[in-house]
């Protein structure tokens with residue numbers, strides 16, 4: 001029986017961060033969000049109607065026309081586009097493109113209502129579980145993937161069978177929060193969501209901050225094209241993520257946590273909900289964790305499609321039901337996060353690394369790295385490689401070793417023309433610069449970054465101008481528009497990369513003028529953009545010009561202004 005909108009609003013109001021779950025419930029119930037529904041929500045949650053309309057229409061996935069919820073959405077990320085996404089779009093009635101939906105190891109994902117299908121053509125589409133990470137070379141020691149391939153791993157019993165939740169039990173029964181933070185500090189674990197901030201230091205800042213209740217947020221937005229590691233962790237090892245969140249709660253003194261999950265992972269929400277219920281029933285989460293009286297409540301909140309919501313302050317605004325613009329800093333979330341409370345925002349992979357660190361010790365974790373680097377990093381590898389997938393590598397592993405020895409080389413043995421780093425945010429690496437090791441200092445020395453660890457490989461058969469255009473178009477579509485240089489700059493750079501019939505009037509066909517304009521736009525964006533999106537986007541054009549001057553020259557001269 002359908003509940004009335006008043007019942008649903010009353011229930012939502014009894015929950016923290018009520019707007020997104022309420023909108024999702026109504027979206028699923030009615031198949032879209034009507035004007036009338038939005039008016040009732042605005043009144044029920046006391047949100048100005050204009051603000052609510054602005055917020056709802058900002059997200060990609062809230063449909064405003066009947067039947068929109070179940071209309072197919074086809075992944076239009078770079079890897080899927082090269083695999084034929086545009087053709088698939090024409091084969092499915094009423095289909096719309098969606099930005100990279102985090103399944104680049106198994107193109108092409110299609111979202112229909114609450115289910116994901118994958119396949120290269122309409123006839124081949126089928127619902128399949130998220131692929132498991134490929135087996136690494138013999139002798140490799142992993143941290144977060146250590147048990148991920150074990151049978152039954154995503155059940156509480158399976159997780160417990162290898163010591164799952166014993167790190168949490170040990171922490172709450174015989175350690176102080178400071179002990180936990182000291183161990184995490186000693187492990188040199190740093191954020192795996194992109195920025196690489198030391199995790200122990202972040203937790204200590206939250207613990208030391210005045211006010212409360214404190215909050216932990218697990219950032220599972222994973223919107224960076226070419227990144228799909230968090231999905232694998234949550235689907236195949238959900239309890240490890242939950243235990244990591246619980247340890248962050250204990251260390252920071254937070255009784256509550258949110259897991260902010262990207263819209264495009266509907267199956268993951270069910271798996272995580274079941275895992276939370278299982279752990280609560282067993283007394284490992286909830287109001288009396290391991291009989292110690294500690295409260296740790298984890299709430300899942302699902303986004304609605306917006307890359308910018310991965311940026312932590314934008315995420316917090318989204319949770320609070322506000323327009324998800326990034327916030328100005330300072331203050332930072334560690335003192336003024338969710339509803340102004342001290343908040344630790346951490347990536348899924350960062351949190352999943354904490355239980356094994358506490359079980360095996362900081363030295364064990366540090367020693368997993370190579371060449372003086374600490375620990376491991378999951379690399380989501382996709383594109384023109386023999387075996388795409390998630391690989392947990394020792395930090396410091398040579399990139400070419402990953403490609404040649406772990407991933408079976410390139411597709412059809414072709415030479416690599418370029419790869420992207422940090423998904424798209426690190427721009428391209430090519431030529432001799434591919435002789436990097438997989439760690440921030442090595443990759444930053446080439447003007448790029450490792451970030452969240454997405455690497456898309458493009459072989460010698462690919463058109464790099466076209467790929468750069470796709471990348472910039474993504475940033476232009478996803479710029480939240482708060483700051484002028486990013487909003488306009490990403491559009492102008494996209495226009496300069498457009499070829500053929502998409503060529504805009506007034507774009508210089510003189511290479512010197514074109515290069516000057518592109519450099520000027522990029523410099524302005526890097527200097528004045530308020531968040532990482534606007535600062536990173538120009539790396540695409542900078543690296544394109546650096547590695548592929550001839551292709552750029554040809555592109556500029558072939559299309560008349």
Ligand SMILES: Cc1cc2nc3c(=O)[nH]c(=O)nc-3n(C[C@H](O)[C@H](O)[C@H](O)COP(=O)(O)O)c2cc1C
Nearest residue numbers: 191192193219221222223310311312346347350532
């Ligand atoms: C545009 C943008 C998008 C981001 N997307 C994500 C994301 O999807 N997942 C994530 O964990 N961090 C993302 N981040 C980084 C977060 O702001 C934040 O640094 C991170 O969640 C902190 O967790 P960590 O310290 O464990 O890495 C993004 C940052 C920017 C600027």
Ligand code: SF4
Nearest residue numbers: 480482483486531534
């Ligand atoms: S840099 Fe771009 S995405 Fe970031 S706040 Fe400014 S307009 Fe928004």
